[in-house]
Amino acid sequence: MTVPMDPPATALGRLRSGLTDTLVLAGRSYSRLRAQPAELASVLVFPVIMTVLFGYVFGSAITLPGGGDYRNYLMPGIFMQVMAMGTVSAATAVAEDMARGVIDRLRTQPIARGAVLAGRGLADLSRAMLSLAMMAVTGLVIAGWRPHGNPFRVLAGFALLALFGFAMMWVGTYLGLFARSGAQADGLTFSWVLPMTFLANAFVPLEGLPGWLRAVADWNPMSAVVSAARELFGNPGSAAASWPLRHPVTAAVCWSVLIIAVFAPLAVRRYRTATAR
């Protein structure tokens, strides 16, 4: 058995080996998913339940001030909410790895810096897209969601949602590295992510909010993402007063890139010094 005893000598070799490490670790996340029916359900079934539940329960009772079908209004909001909740699962998973010492073992392996988090990010991103696909199908088949217009714009809408989900997972990963247990990580994220999804235009138009609250909701990155998705899906939106909601696609992309630019390096830095205990 020949075993490499030194890092690859060339930059290309290091890149290749880093990519392999990342893929192997992404594969690990998937193997874990298979072993956890509950987690798998949260990726596949929870989004479907949310779509059906919100679509029918709220969809039947709420009418939009500016006209338009509420279910079509709602669906991009639910998509965004499920993406945002990825923060919680990312934080929980990384905190559990840390508490159990798996991170320590990974950090003593001769693997590329950042491969562990990149592998996790890749797996999380593909999970997010799987959830989105489940929701889209459910929305189309059951909840009466109808995107309009150019299919490329619809695809761009999903890509934007996935980008936002990816960004939020870096936030979750970073926070998860501070937690001492999975439960604590859950508390560190769920407690503000869920309220934040409601303090946005995901479920209700913002016109009725008091002024200061409306300003917060207008500038909530989640609002920009929802508005952008509505625009790209050709679904009804609500009147936009603030800059981010008047240019939602630009704003949503900027927010997502900004979040990644801040939290990915923070998470990688934290990961490199974090150990159990």
Next chain:
Amino acid sequence: MIHAEGLRKRYGPAEALRGVDLDVPRGSVCGLLGPNGAGKTTLVRILTTLLRPDGGSARVAGCDVVRDADRLRYRIGLAGQHAAVDELLTGRGNLELFGRLRHLPRRTARSRAGELLDRFGLAEAADRPAGTYSGGMRRRLDLAASLVVEPPVLFLDEPTTGLDPRSRLALWDLLRELADEGTTLLLTTQYLDEADRLADRIAVLDAGRVVASGSPAALKARVGGDRLYVAFREAADLTRGAEVIRDALPGRPATGPGAGPGTGAGAGPATGPGAGPSAGSLAGPFAGSGNGAGVRAAGDMEIDPGERRLAVPVPDGAASLVAVASALNAAGIAVEDLGLRRPTLDEVFLRLTGADAA
């Protein structure tokens, strides 16, 4: 193979390491002994690149632990209480994962996982999630995961903490095998007998400093070696028994019946079947092996009239035991229990650190 100089590490106001020097030659086994909080884990973490030292320097397998960390990680393995396996993956899945992370080709990783599962007695449980394993199985898997490619240097952080005696013995055998194959081992432990059984040299760590180091025999000699315990059937025999024992012990003017088979002092680390971490019972396993190198006479005998028993330090465990047994027998004194007890870590530790036992 491992060389550390003046390593320092502090966590906020607490100094975990205050200048640790350590030297472990290639192919040897170093036992790092110390109580909780002594800095053992911190030291291992620095040597395995998990933590950066605040001061001092260390080289492992020729690589600086800070500047050469990337190369170093190709040459080490870490197992023990903190380096864990993925509980959701199967045993096989874990080993394949760590093989792949060592850059083995997929097929090689798979066959290597199979080999290790066989060697570590996990073949039957190979396809169950590691979370369902018993403590002993988990430790074996953990050790196997650090051996996917056999690293020249292996760190074991409290490898047997929390294991039942049988699993502990099995793990000891595995570690001994690795050492015999030439792997340099650094293991931390709270148990003297574990270090005694496995290590060529022991370093005792206390409050972030190495307070003593040497061969197991030398360390135990500093603490006084084995103690012999005798419980008499009749309280009346206590005084006379004490005299008989004094006369019988080697290192005194030999009036007793010979010195018994000479096991020789300072016989090195190989010992009899493992005693528990503190074989406190009088009937405890006769783990003595004649490691007490000093010529301490049977001086300070402790007598406990209430329990009809006495304890006395003996320089030469097995020989003393035989001598005392035949002397008592010859004197017609009925004995209820007779045994040797080795110094516990507490005793070694208290003696070496000069802390007051009170």
